[in-house]
Amino acid sequence: MFQRFYLLLAILAFGCTVYAQEINPELLKRHWTASWITCPDAPQKDYGVFHFRKQINLEQVPNKFIIHISADNRYRLFVNGQSVCFGPARGDLVNWYFETVDIAPFLQKGNNTIASTVWNMGTLAPVAQISNQTGFVIQGDSDKEQAINTNSTWKVIQNKSYSPCSTDNGERLQAYMVIGPGDHIDASKYPWGWEQAGFNDSNWINAVGVTSPSPYGIGTDNLWQLTPRNIPLMEESMQRMQKIRKTDGVTVTDKFLQGTNPLKVPANTKVSILIDQEVNTTAFPILSVTGGKGSSIQLTYTEALLDKNLQKGDRNKIEGLSVIGNYDIFLPDGGTNRQFGTLWLRTYRYIQIDISTADEALTINDLYAYFTGYPFEQKAQFSSNDKSLQDIWNVGWRTARLCAGETYYDCPYYEQLQYPGDTRIQALISLYVTGDDRLMRKAILDFYNSRVPDGLTQGRYPSSRLQVIPPYSLYWVSMIYDYWMYRQDDAFVAQFLPAIDAIFGWYENNMDKERGMLGPMTWWNFTDYTDRFPNGVPPGADDGNSSVITLHLAYTLNQAAQLYKHFGKECEADQYTNLATELTKATYNLCFDKTRNEMADTPEKKSFSQHAGIMAVLSNTIADSEKQSVMRNVVDDTSLIPVTFYYRFYLTQALKASGLGDLYYPSLDYWRDMIKIGLTTFAEKPEPARSDCHAWSASPLYDYFAIICGISSASPNYKTVKIEPSLGELKEVSASTPHPQGEIKVDLKRQGLKGIMGTVEIPSGITGIFVWNGQTIQLNGGTQKIDLK
Incomplete structure (x- = not known):
């Protein structure tokens, strides 16, 4: 089974792909002529591994043979004994993805064996796996491919050699672990060679139909609504x-x-x-x-x-x-x-x-x-006079890659779940390092599809268990804002505006009208896994008047106001700007301790955290003239509740917003320390850490470009760029990062204590500015020299 399968994969890894984008438009307008099929003698919602087979005869090898394929829970497709693809990309029952592949390279003249393993983990399935029942479907794209359609002519058998094991991982590790069971395989019961052409399947039974496949928006009483896969096949x-x-x-x-x-x-x-x-x-x-x-x-x-x-x-x-x-x-x-x-x-x-x-x-x-x-390709480059930054890059990039599959993962070992908090950081890394926005788009859509009746997105999705984290709904809004700033696709962004309204509506319904801050809130108001936030929840989140989450809301409202103004929704933009102003004024008056020059976590001022100061700066609660002094306290006051690796992303953003970006470089010691103790991917939090590979801790890959090199989008759709380096103690940096119209490159060296020289290159057709120590240079498409004393 596996020998031919993996010999083929060795070939596919070098660039040959079977993934196709061709879909007969009629298949998106009506029920398919194929059927969802299953094994008739097996419980439909229980654990089971199944094999499906069909022979088709071809008079000649076609130039192309497009098929559409999906399964519940999952499948791996073989043609003439060779593995073609696996899937489907995880979604939900309303958006059940199907793959479109061209299997012509695997076909031959005469008889051809089409075979697939389909498995259903039942109640043991990963939490990231939504399911209805065991099912399998293949639909030929046009008349010439109809012979492959799934129906009762397909044969099927349940592979009784499989049973689940390693089902108690969470208990043995004393940790939240929901990735599904291990495989226990008894080779004496395995139908060896089942996917090969010469295999005798005479004792197999005929598959039975389950339902007519229905594309999204078609039909009624549907079990799955089929949606075209919107990301490439996995590497x-x-x-x-x-x-x-x-x-x-x-x-x-x-x-x-x-x-x-x-x-x-x-x-x-x-x-x-x-x-x-x-x-x-x-x-x-x-x-x-x-x-x-x-x-x-x-x-x-x-x-x-x-x-x-x-x-x-x-x-x-x-x-x-x-x-x-x-x-x-x-x-x-x-x-x-x-x-x-x-x-x-x-x-x-x-x-x-x-x-x-x-x-x-x-x-x-x-x-x-x-x-x-996920088949990300590293297109960005970064180097500096500090060679240790390359080690951080290598470990960070490995972290980012291992935390990206058919969705972004928070961590690949324990959960493989997609959370907006992690995903916002991951998506920005993807844009800066690869220029590939497809997984980001899918993530935005996934969270859009996750919304619960009160308007919030779920805290992770796809997920078979309901979890709502209100602050993560705000990060989803920030993801849309980020996408809008770095990509030109207004139609994609505009569809989410009503959902953004609903999120803000939930928050407005949870306002403490007397104090002008957020009142008590339901669900899980996770902010950061710092030890002094019980279960990650800051003071005041559950019982009312959390400055951290109130100011997080104001920060997001300001981003949304820019979005709405862009789309001509001036009334809503003004409403969100005014609400943000009301929140920041009330929170400042109630929570800011002028003696300490710090933002308290609640009006009682019994608790002070770095998080509150960070959000006070990012939400513009603190006047520009005071931001540096506040942020210096955030960094220097060891009595504050500290951020962990996750929230350091926002600490860095606040340093940059305060003109203190040079303080970022010393913070990289936290990542150097992880490498010193043998980590080859970055951990979830400071020791003791559950996960050794956690997406949000790969943030230096974004910071190298956005903070050290200072490269950022200065207007929607990345039409203008701002380059404001924060080198810290670095003497020289060289970097390139993809832009939709080409590349942005910087090659910079310090001159003495305050000067800088080098070159900057931006794509033709865009403009920008270069900022250094209060001096500004206009940038135009092409390469220009920088020489500032």
């Missing part, structure tokens, strides 16, 4: 494992990991092998074995080894530490070259293999993996 590229760190019961060299030296395990033996990938990764592990009937092989995955108290420490150390985490189990049947691959990706730096053989020796032929994730 899958070969990834060898790197190093054997420890063995027990056997001698193994690194040549085994290179695929050149199979490992022989004698009969009636127990073996344990600890493998270090040396960096965190998201991948599909592949195991090839021969013999070993009656054996058991367990693969356990972890980001870091743990001590007896489930604490991590130096990620490079292994002595006295254990592998505790998500696992898979494979039971060989004694066959030759049996290939085990996981249904879904695994996240790990370390893999422990625990083998127990019975009366037959086992040979491990090979163990490797296929990296997977």
Whole structure:
């Protein structure tokens, strides 16, 4: 099964793609002629792994053969034994995505075998997975492809070799972990070769129809509303494992990991092998074995080894530490070259293999993996005289990549859920480093589709469990604002204005009219996982008059006012500007302590946090002339409740807004310290951290460009640019970042204590300004020299 599958993927990784954009417009206007099909003798909402097959005969190989495919929960498609794609991209029942692919490169003259694995994790499914019931659909794009349509001519079987394992991850790790179960596979029950042309499927049963496939907006009594996939297929590229760190019961060299030296395990033996990938990764592990009937092989995955108290420490150390985490189990049947691959990706730096053989020796032929994730391409470049910044770049970029798949992930090991708080930062990184806005657009749409009746977006989405985080609805508005500033697509942005109105309406309904601040609020008002915010919630959020969230609302209202003014909605723009002014004035009067020169968390002034001061500056509650003194207190006063890595993004924004961007460079020590203790991706929060790979902590990749180099959009649609570097102690920087019309490049060196020289290049057709120490230079398309004393 897996051998041909992954040989093909090695080819696909070098640029050949089967993803197609062609969709017969008629298929978006009416029910499809194919059927959703399923296995008739299996519970439709329970755990199950199924294989579907059909033979089609072609008189000649077509130039193109476009199909549309989807499944619930998920599928992987094979054509003539070769893997074509997997999906669908996660959405919800109202927006159930289908892939459009051209399978012509896999077809041959004569008989062709179309096959697919479809699986439903039932109640054990990841929380990020919404589901209706087991189902599979393929629709040919035009008349010439109709033979492939799913209907009762397709055959199906439930693969009884699969059962769930590793279902107690959260209990064993004492952490919130909702990525779904591991795979337990009994090879003696596996229908080996099921996807190949010569396989005998005479004992398989005919699939049965479930319902007529309905595109979005068509029909009634629908189970799924089909929507075209709006992101590319995921990358899958070969990834060898790197190093054997420890063995027990056997001698193994690194040549085994290179695929050149199979490992022989004698009969009636127990073996344990600890493998270090040396960096965190998201991948599909592949195991090839021969013999070993009656054996058991367990693969356990972890980001870091743990001590007896489930604490991590130096990620490079292994002595006295254990592998505790998500696992898979494979039971060989004694066959030759049996290939085990996981249904879904695994996240790990370390893999422990625990083998127990019975009366037959086992040979491990090979163990490797296929990296997977959103196919981002790094187009930006950054360098400086401080070489340690490159290390931060490498770890940050790995973090950003591992936290991006069919959605943005908060963390790939524990949740794989998309939250607006994380996603806003991730999306900005994507724009600056890759120029690819497709996953950002999908995220904005996902949250738009998540709205609950009171107008708020859900706190994460897609999600099978309801969670509402009101401040995250505000970050969704900020995401729309960011998109509007960096991309020209007014039609896309305008559709969200009524939803923005509803969010602000919820907040206005929760106002404390007497005090002019927000009153008590429902749901989970998470702000930051700092230790002195219980469960991440700042004082006053639940019982009323939180300065942090009140000023966060004002900050977002100011962004929305600009949006509405752009779209000619002057009345709404004025309304939001006035409301922001009322909130900031009331909060300043009630919460600002002039003696301390600091913003309290509530009018009682019993609690003071960096968060309150940050939002006071970003919302313009603090006068421009006072912002620097307030922000210096935010940075220097160690008695304030501190921000964690997440909220440092907003701390940095506030430093920049106060003219103190030069204070950003020293803060990078927090990231250097993570690298010093062996982290290869950036953690969720300061030690002790649950997640070793958390999206919001990749923010330096944005800050390098927006803060150190000072590159930002100065008007909607990135039509003008502002470049205001904040080099701190750096002597020189060189960077390039994609712009919709080309590239923006800076190459700058300090002159003495206050001067700067170098070049700036912006695309033709845009203009901008360069700002340095109060001096401004006008920029035009092309390259211009900078020489300021």
